[in-house]
Amino acid sequence: MKELEERIKRDGQVLAGGILKVDSFINHQVDAGLMDRCGREFAARFAKLGATKVLTAEISGIAPALTTALHLGIPVVYARKTKPITMPDQVYLTLAPSHTKGRMVELIVSPQYLATGERVLIIDDFLASGATILGLVRLAEAAGARIVGIGTVIEKTFEGGREVLQPVGVPVESLARITSMENESIVFAGE
Amino acid sequence: MKELEERIKRDGQVLAGGILKVDSFINHQVDAGLMDRCGREFAARFAKLGATKVLTAEISGIAPALTTALHLGIPVVYARKTKPITMPDQVYLTLAPSHTKGRMVELIVSPQYLATGERVLIIDDFLASGATILGLVRLAEAAGARIVGIGTVIEKTFEGGREVLQPVGVPVESLARITSMENESIVFAGE
Numbered sequence: 001m002k003e004l005e006e007r008i009k010r011d012g013q014v015l016a017g018g019i020l021k022v023d024s025f026i027n028h029q030v031d032a033g034l035m036d037r038c039g040r041e042f043a044a045r046f047a048k049l050g051a052t053k054v055l056t057a058e059i060s061g062i063a064p065a066l067t068t069a070l071h072l073g074i075p076v077v078y079a080r081k082t083k084p085i086t087m088p089d090q091v092y093l094t095l096a097p098s099h100t101k102g103r104m105v106e107l108i109v110s111p112q113y114l115a116t117g118e119r120v121l122i123i124d125d126f127l128a129s130g131a132t133i134l135g136l137v138r139l140a141e142a143a144g145a146r147i148v149g150i151g152t153v154i155e156k157t158f159e160g161g162r163e164v165l166q167p168v169g170v171p172v173e174s175l176a177r178i179t180s181m182e183n184e185s186i187v188f189a190g191e
Numbered sequence: 192m193k194e195l196e197e198r199i200k201r202d203g204q205v206l207a208g209g210i211l212k213v214d215s216f217i218n219h220q221v222d223a224g225l226m227d228r229c230g231r232e233f234a235a236r237f238a239k240l241g242a243t244k245v246l247t248a249e250i251s252g253i254a255p256a257l258t259t260a261l262h263l264g265i266p267v268v269y270a271r272k273t274k275p276i277t278m279p280d281q282v283y284l285t286l287a288p289s290h291t292k293g294r295m296v297e298l299i300v301s302p303q304y305l306a307t308g309e310r311v312l313i314i315d316d317f318l319a320s321g322a323t324i325l326g327l328v329r330l331a332e333a334a335g336a337r338i339v340g341i342g343t344v345i346e347k348t349f350e351g352g353r354e355v356l357q358p359v360g361v362p363v364e365s366l367a368r369i370t371s372m373e374n375e376s377i378v379f380a381g382e
Contacts, residue, residue, distance in 0.1 A: 069221070084214075
C-alpha cells in the first residue's frame with residue numbers, strides 16, 4: 001500500500017533493538033483516515049473468505065482491526081491482556097512473548113464472543129516474530145473457530161513471522177513489507 | 192441516541208457494584224458499525240468547536256475516539272497506561288482511579304503529540320465518576336492545550352461525573368444517559 005509505505009518512510013523511526021517507532025500515526029497518536037484506508041484495503045483483500053469475526057490483540061491492534069471490521073460489516077473482538085472484572089471466570093487464555101515489553105503477556109478471550117463455527121480473520125498492527133498472532137490462532141482454535149486469514153499493517157520480513165505462520169495454512173497479507181532496517185534506513189519489498 | 196439506548200437495553204448487563212457490562216458491543220467485542228455511528232454523532236455534535244485532536248484513554252476509549260476522529264478528519268491520541276519503550280523519557284503523566292480495576296492507573300501522553308495551541312476534544316466510553324476524564328483534562332492542560340469538549344458514549348448520571356466536569360467549562364455530551372440501574376433495570380434520561 002503505497003500511501004502507507006510513504007508514511008512509514010516519512011514518519012517512522014528506527015530505534016535500537018530493531019524497533020520501528022510508528023507512534024505518530026499508528027500507535028499512541030493514530031491517523032484515523034489512514035487507518036480507515038488500511039481497513040478498507042484489508043476488507044478488499046479478504047472479501048471472499050466469508051469471515052464472520054475479526055480478532056486482534058489490545059492495544060495497538062484495535063484501530064486497524066476496527067476499521068477492517070467496519071468495512072467487512074462484522075464485529076471485532078480484541079483479546080485482553082488483563083482480565084477485567086466484567087469477564088466470566090472461564091476464559092480462553094494463552095501466553096505470548098511481547099517484543100516491546102520484553103516479557104510474556106496473557107491473551108484472554110471470553111468464550112461468549114468466540115465460538116465453534118466462527119470464521120476468524122486475524123488483524124494486527126505488526127508481523128515480526130509472529131508470536132502474538134500465533135497466540136491469537138491458539139485462542140481461536142481453542143474456541144473451535146476456524147482461522148480464514150491473517151492481515152498485518154506492517155511486516156518485518158527479516159524476523160521470520162511469515163514462516164512461523166505458514167502451518168496455519170491461510171493467506172497472510174501485509175500492507176507494508178519491510179525487508180531491511182539496517183543503518184536506520186527502511187527498505188520495502190520490491191524496492 | 193436511540194439505537195444505542197436500545198442496544199444497551201437489549202445486551203447490557205447490570206453487575207454487582209454498579210458495573211454496567213457492555214462487552215458484547217463496546218468493550219472486548221465491538222460492534223464496528225455502531226461505533227462508527229457513535230463517532231458520526233459525536234462529530235456532528237462537536238462540529239463547530241474547531242477541535243484539532245481527539246484525546247482518549249486506552250483501552251476501551253479507542254474505538255469511539257477513533258471513529259469520532261475519522262468523521263472530524265483529525266488525529267486521535269490515546270493516553271497509555273504503561274509507558275512503552277518507544278516513548279521518550281520526558282512525558283506528561285497523571286494518576287486516575289480506575290473503577291473497574293479498583294486501583295490507581297497512570298495516564299501517559301508523549302509531549303510530541305499534545306502541544307500548546309491544540310484544541311482537544313476528549314472522547315471516552317463511560318462517564319461515571321469523571322475521574323479518568325479529569326485525568327485527561329490535566330494531561331491536556333499540562334501540555335498547554337485547550338479542552339473544547341467532552342463526549343462519552345454512556346453516562347451514568349447518578350455517579351456525579353457531569354458535576355465533577357463542570358469547572359472545565361466545556362460542553363459535555365453523552366450518547367446514552369442512564370439515570371438508574373436499580374434492581375438491574377436500566378432507565379434512561381427522559382424515560
